[in-house]
Amino acid sequence: MYKIVAKKTLAPAIHEFDILAPKVAKKAKAGQFIIVRVDENGERIPLTIADYDREAGTITIVFAEAGYSTKKLALLNAGDAVQDFVGPLGVPSHIEKFGNVVMVAGGVGVAPVFPIAREMKAAGNHVVGIMGARNQELIFWEEKMKEACSELLVTTDDGSYVRKGFVTDVLREYVEKEGKPDLVMAIGPLPMMRAVANLTKEFEIKTMVSLNSIMVDGTGMCGACRVTVGGETRFVCVDGPEFDGHLVDFEEQLTRSRQYKTEEQHALNRGGCGCGGGGKCHG
Amino acid sequence: MAKQIIPKKYAMPHQDPQVRAKNFDEVALGYTEELAVAEAERCLNCKKPFCKEGCPVSVDIPEFIALVKERKFEEAAKVIKRTNALPAVCGRVCPQENQCEKFCVVGKKNEPVGIGRLERFVGDYIVQKDERIEKAEPTGYKVAIVGSGPAGLACAADLARLGHSVTMYEALHTPGGVLMYGIPEFRLPKAIVQKEIENLKKMGVEIETNAIIGQIASLDELFKEEGFDAAFLGTGAGTPYFMNLPGENYNGVYSANEFLTRSNLMKAYCFPECDTPVKVGKKVAVLGGGNVAMDAARTALRLGAEEVYIVYRRSRAELPARLEEVEHAEEEGVQFLFLTNPTRYVGSEDGWLTGLECIKMELGEPDASGRRKPVPIPGSEYVLPVDVAIVAIGQGPNPLLTNTTPDLETNKRGNIVADESTGKTSKEGVYAGGDVVTGAATVIKAMGAGRTAAKSIHEYLLSKS
Ligand SMILES: Cc1cc2nc3c(=O)[nH]c(=O)nc-3n(C[C@H](O)[C@H](O)[C@H](O)COP(=O)(O)OP(=O)(O)OC[C@H]3O[C@@H](n4cnc5c(N)ncnc54)[C@H](O)[C@@H]3O)c2cc1C
Ligand SMILES: Cc1cc2nc3c(=O)[nH]c(=O)nc-3n(C[C@H](O)[C@H](O)[C@H](O)COP(=O)(O)OP(=O)(O)OC[C@H]3O[C@@H](n4cnc5c(N)ncnc54)[C@H](O)[C@@H]3O)c2cc1C
Ligand code: SF4
Ligand code: SF4
Ligand code: FES
Numbered sequence: 138m139y140k141i142v143a144k145k146t147l148a149p150a151i152h153e154f155d156i157l158a159p160k161v162a163k164k165a166k167a168g169q170f171i172i173v174r175v176d177e178n179g180e181r182i183p184l185t186i187a188d189y190d191r192e193a194g195t196i197t198i199v200f201a202e203a204g205y206s207t208k209k210l211a212l213l214n215a216g217d218a219v220q221d222f223v224g225p226l227g228v229p230s231h232i233e234k235f236g237n238v239v240m241v242a243g244g245v246g247v248a249p250v251f252p253i254a255r256e257m258k259a260a261g262n263h264v265v266g267i268m269g270a271r272n273q274e275l276i277f278w279e280e281k282m283k284e285a286c287s288e289l290l291v292t293t294d295d296g297s298y299v300r301k302g303f304v305t306d307v308l309r310e311y312v313e314k315e316g317k318p319d320l321v322m323a324i325g326p327l328p329m330m331r332a333v334a335n336l337t338k339e340f341e342i343k344t345m346v347s348l349n350s351i352m353v354d355g356t357g358m359c360g361a362c363r364v365t366v367g368g369e370t371r372f373v374c375v376d377g378p379e380f381d382g383h384l385v386d387f388e389e390q391l392t393r394s395r396q397y398k399t400e401e402q403h404a405l406n407r408g409g410c411g412c413g414g415g416g417k418c419h420g
Numbered sequence: 421m422a423k424q425i426i427p428k429k430y431a432m433p434h435q436d437p438q439v440r441a442k443n444f445d446e447v448a449l450g451y452t453e454e455l456a457v458a459e460a461e462r463c464l465n466c467k468k469p470f471c472k473e474g475c476p477v478s479v480d481i482p483e484f485i486a487l488v489k490e491r492k493f494e495e496a497a498k499v500i501k502r503t504n505a506l507p508a509v510c511g512r513v514c515p516q517e518n519q520c521e522k523f524c525v526v527g528k529k530n531e532p533v534g535i536g537r538l539e540r541f542v543g544d545y546i547v548q549k550d551e552r553i554e555k556a557e558p559t560g561y562k563v564a565i566v567g568s569g570p571a572g573l574a575c576a577a578d579l580a581r582l583g584h585s586v587t588m589y590e591a592l593h594t595p596g597g598v599l600m601y602g603i604p605e606f607r608l609p610k611a612i613v614q615k616e617i618e619n620l621k622k623m624g625v626e627i628e629t630n631a632i633i634g635q636i637a638s639l640d641e642l643f644k645e646e647g648f649d650a651a652f653l654g655t656g657a658g659t660p661y662f663m664n665l666p667g668e669n670y671n672g673v674y675s676a677n678e679f680l681t682r683s684n685l686m687k688a689y690c691f692p693e694c695d696t697p698v699k700v701g702k703k704v705a706v707l708g709g710g711n712v713a714m715d716a717a718r719t720a721l722r723l724g725a726e727e728v729y730i731v732y733r734r735s736r737a738e739l740p741a742r743l744e745e746v747e748h749a750e751e752e753g754v755q756f757l758f759l760t761n762p763t764r765y766v767g768s769e770d771g772w773l774t775g776l777e778c779i780k781m782e783l784g785e786p787d788a789s790g791r792r793k794p795v796p797i798p799g800s801e802y803v804l805p806v807d808v809a810i811v812a813i814g815q816g817p818n819p820l821l822t823n824t825t826p827d828l829e830t831n832k833r834g835n836i837v838a839d840e841s842t843g844k845t846s847k848e849g850v851y852a853g854g855d856v857v858t859g860a861a862t863v864i865k866a867m868g869a870g871r872t873a874a875k876s877i878h879e880y881l882l883s884k885s
Contacts, residue, residue, distance in 0.1 A: 160631070160636050164635070164637070178695055181696075220593070225635055225636070354591070358681070359660065360675040360677065364669075370668065375820065392770065393669065393671060396671045
């Protein structure tokens with residue numbers, strides 16, 4: 138069991154947990170993720186490492202209540218524990234001195250962007266953060282991002298905070314005004330990453346995206362997470378999660394992310410199969 | 421007067437195919453004591469037992485069967501356990517028809533002695549008894565076992581018995597390897613595997629789940645920072661191969677590993693009470709003809725699929741699966757499409773699988789393996805309407821550990837190179853065995869390799885002092 142040592146609710150239905158997992162914390166690097174399983178009957182859910190504290194032995198995760206499993210996770214409080222917590226998974230972000238780096242974060246994507254931005258800045262890059270949310274209520278970690286980046290641009294879809302516009306609007310304005318950065322990195326919902334990649338393709342700026350495909354094991358054993366990159370099938374959990382945004386087949390990823398739509402609804406409604414939750418139902 | 425031989429094996433009671441095709445309970449119910457003793461009577465107790473030569477770990481077959489005849493089941497178990505740590509598992513999953521039973525002299529004119537069934541009976545008998553676990557004098561040496569499949573389990577058991585301190589690292593949340601995530605409940609009840617793992621723990625073996633070596637710590641770090649003196653790598657062959665056909669990423673196309681893991685390890689069969697879903701489909705095509713394919717097909721039936729097809733490019737005689745599994749699959753209603761090769765997946769506008777295009781094959785000239793090679797019949801393509809396809813064409817080794825251990829020699833397929841008779845790898849103090857060395861093989865071979873390595877590790881540790 139892995140103890141939740143702190144819990145914060147950052148915005149409606151968005152939570153931050155610090156989880157005690159010293160061995161994972163010792164190894165965690167920006168860009169990697171973990172898989173958590175709430176209880177004996179739980180699903181394995183992948184979440185990005187939003188921060189780590191090697192001394193305290195904790196990993197910070199930030200998640201949105203997307204469906205049944207994340208809602209179940211959100212019910213836990215500081216002092217509770219999760220059944221399983223495995224990581225660090227995936228290949229860490231490639232950090233080096235590129236020059237000018239723009240880090241684009243959409244929605245909950247702010248959390249995974251944060252440690253990468255921090256490392257990019259520490260490596261001597263000029264880091265421009267662009268973070269966007271649907272509205273003011275959903276903005277979180279603005280202060281942390283300010284520290285992690287050299288400059289930070291904030292936007293909301295509805296204009297309720299700072300300005301109105303999508304992160305792609307801000308990115309376009311930035312590039313038109315300041316010129317092409319050396320690298321763009323985008324993390325957030327798939328449609329947002331696709332929009333960023335389409336924009337940067339136009340300007341021919343190298344762009345990395347961090348994919349959040351459906352996963353089971355996270356160790357390269359099942360192939361649930363497969364994605365087509367540059368015409369080849371890759372496994373997000375072991376080959377990624379970061380890939381060249383200009384080579385990713387986003388249409389396919391969007392389709393694959395909808396694979397369990399019906400079942401997810403079913404789980405939320407909880408028809409119940411009558412096995413009593415012992416996992417032994419043979420019906 | 422020569423003993424009268426009963427020509428056929430005593431039948432093992434089975435669940436009725438109509439009933440079992442809809443549940444996950446075990447199919448074969450095992451011998452009763454009476455049946456076991458009667459079957460044991462069929463053994464001639466050969467002076468030169470050919471059966472034993474057919475067994476990859478040389479179980480003392482006549483000796484244990486003689487004890488079964490005398491109803492000394494606990495002693496029979498001891499005899500088996502001298503060479504095979506998991507009789508309840510092997511009695512169920514060994515391909516006996518190609519191993520021990522293939523060489524049984526009774527089998528020359530009649531059906532061979534049911535060695536596997538007897539082994540299973542003895543194994544189950546002992547699993548139910550609480551075995552007394554002897555703890556050995558500690559040697560002070562620490563050994564790391566990476567992977568908790570049959571290879572790792574067997575190696576850990578032997579090393580613990582010799583008094584070494586053993587820590588086993590497993591990537592998944594439950595130990596057991598393929599025995600837990602791959603082979604379904606109806607063929608190998610998970611309680612049996614967990615019981616064996618409990619016994620290991622009682623012997624003092626530490627098991628760390630959720631620990632991927634190569635990610636949480638490298639092999640070198642285990643030696644340098646955790647102070648291990650030797651390591652055994654039994655990481656298996658877990659990475660699924662795909663056929664690289666057009667449309668393979670449509671929704672509804674699974675690897676057998678994913679389909680079986682969702683169902684077995686994540687218990688999707690009791691969704692939504694358990695949280696992990698699986699798409700079942702009305703019509704399911706399984707690509708391949710091995711044990712994995714049979715398991716996937718029979719699981720799909722049990723999850724509620726209406727029609728399940730095995731699509732196999734050769735003919736029935738070449739099916740690599742165990743005969744018993746093929747028969748069970750047929751009895752349960754799985755349909756076999758032989759001499760049929762998939763050519764591409766057909767999907768809908770919105771990305772869902774709707775069919776599998778196949779081409780008919782005919783047998784041509786014998787190939788290098790001596791089998792007649794299937795060749796496509798031009799123009800015979802047709803589309804098999806299916807909404808789920810499960811690819812079961814094989815698995816390769818997982819690179820997470822080898823990628824982070826540069827001085828560990830691997831071959832071009834990514835398998836770890838290890839000496840067959842010792843398990844020794846190119847790296848000092850590091851031994852390997854099981855599927856990660858041989859490629860996908862069998863439970864008993866993996867266990868045998870684990871035991872061989874345990875012996876060498878023991879010698880290596882003693883030579884160090
Ligand atoms: C490498 C990786 C890192 C991730 N990091 C984070 C993170 O830091 N914070 C966070 O909030 N989420 C993250 N996700 C997404 C997170 O795993 C999913 O939101 C979660 O699994 C949904 O589970 P659920 O049962 O609550 O919802 P479900 O009922 O399974 O799904 C609810 C909705 O979310 C969609 N969905 C399901 N799975 C995913 C997925 N993997 N990615 C995107 N949408 C999905 C479904 O299509 C559905 O519309 C990450 C995913 C991956 C693969
Ligand atoms: C569906 C299916 C049905 C089968 N049916 C039969 C049958 O009927 N009879 C038979 O004899 N054989 C059968 N086999 C084959 C048999 O199961 C394998 O040959 C055997 O399990 C191999 O054992 P192993 O110990 O080498 O590896 P595995 O059982 O594969 O175990 C390896 C373990 O190592 C873990 N691991 C991998 N990498 C790491 C890492 N870096 N760090 C930590 N842990 C790691 C994995 O998670 C896994 O648990 C079947 C296989 C499958 C998939
Ligand atoms: S271990 Fe397998 S091959 Fe050996 S005797 Fe037992 S059933 Fe036969
Ligand atoms: S070969 Fe057959 S009859 Fe002879 S000892 Fe072995 S099992 Fe018995
Ligand atoms: S999640 Fe199973 S292979 Fe990536």
